[in-house]
Amino acid sequence: MEKLVRDLIPSIIEALGRVPKYRTLKAEDYGNALIDKLFEEAREFRYATPEVRPEELADVIEVVRALAAHLGLTDADLDNLAADKRVERSGFEQRFWLE
Template sequence: MRQSRTITYGKLVRDRIPEVIEADGLTAEVRVLDESELVPALTAKLVEEAEELRQASPDDRLGELADIHEVLTTLTETLGFSDEQIREAARRKRAERGGFKRRLWLDKVTRPDELGG
């Protein structure tokens, strides 16, 4: 008698992943998320993909960046923003606070003692 084994994922996946799973002879159980579930699922997926990028080998980085881009694109659309709005918001933030080109790492900030207290 053959036993089956189930792995529970509980995560957002790309649209064609169930097809890929079933092409391997496995059974995928999926559901469509409600509107209220989508943004939290996308933000969790963004964290997952960022962690995968952090751990990726140099050869795998492009694929991981592509995954992050796909999640950000969907999140942008879901939240009702355009790519142009995101680019403009990034430009404003860069003008106000800078970018990351200087590679600055903040170690600590010291607050002076309050005078007279």
């Protein structure tokens, strides 16, 4: 099971009496691992039950924030970029599906 995990996961595994095998990724590998993680979390959100979806969405947001930080963006920077994009092209409230 090779994948990017949250920072406390190795400690949690140790607390369960197991020995985790892990390494710290180089910056370029970390960026790619975050992209893979984003797809993983989006897939989990897609197939989650309605009760679990809010938690899965929070996981997606956590990965997006980590990606933003990796790119040198703060949460405020990301919010501003999203707001600018919303002004330029709007959001998804009208649920238009282009055919």
